């Protein structure tokens with residue numbers, strides 16, 4: 077893990093302990109939720125930077141670029157300060173129960189990973205990463221990238237989720253078989269500054285591999301490790317197989333797509349972990365050399381500012 081996170085900032089995780097039937101069920105709920113074109117009552121459709129409930133296509137922006145996705149976000153069921161927003165039970169019976177259970181499975185896996193990563197850094201028990209994540213202010217995001225009819229396809233490169241790097245500690249990503257996730261080659265630009273890589277980096281496809289979870293490092297974990305682990309820029313673009321599709325007779329079954337030249341819809345699920353809001357994130361001693369590390373930052377303030385930026389430009 078140390079090697080992967082130091083060089084690429086991403087790895088694929090297998091034998092992770094989350095049952096495949098639950099991952100399959102999560103994708104089924106994801107599909108049901110968005111193909112119904114209604115997540116229920118108006119309350120559950122109100123998008124907000126609180127990271128709860130439904131957020132529609134185009135609601136989120138990254139550096140002025142619109143995200144061509146809709147998502148349904150679920151926080152810790154025990155977080156009394158920010159309650160979850162559910163569609164009516166009669167519309168999606170069992171959805172809430174499933175999501176709360178899946179949330180816990182992902183939290184458990186996140187803690188296991190934090191323990192492994194703490195060992196990799198040689199942190200003592202008192203300073204292990206898990207200690208800064210007691211409030212479990214994590215976020216489960218069911219994401220849908222709708223199909224794009226060929227006649228509405230923008231000219232140039234299509235970006236469904238613009239280049240960005242994640243904010244928190246770790247992200248667990250489950251993707252369907254459609255593909256489209258790309259990560260920046262860390263050596264493709266002269267400067268490793270995120271803005272430069274987002275603008276002019278070379279990207280590499282991360283092909284979906286059934287049963288595996290893609291794991292990547294958020295900004296705050298990068299800060300903690302003083303840059304030892306990379307907060308790699310990534311994006312979601314047109315699926316690679318789509319490019320070959322017109323030359324192949326095989327048709328991908330892409331749900332709501334009418335024309336085989338349409339860009340197929342895609343589903344993914346992301347589980348974002350982040351430290352407790354009062355945490356002051358400062359470089360661990362074991363990751364520092366003679367150079368002064370960057371200034372400590374308050375996790376809660378940083379996360380609030382970054383999330384708000386995603387919504388204010390609408």
Ligand SMILES: O=C(O)CCC(=O)C(=O)O
Nearest residue numbers: 219242251257312344346
């Ligand atoms: O949908 C994906 O594959 C990636 C999503 C992502 O990078 C994000 O939401 O931060």
Ligand SMILES: [Fe+2]
Nearest residue numbers: 240241242310
């Ligand atoms: Fe991301």
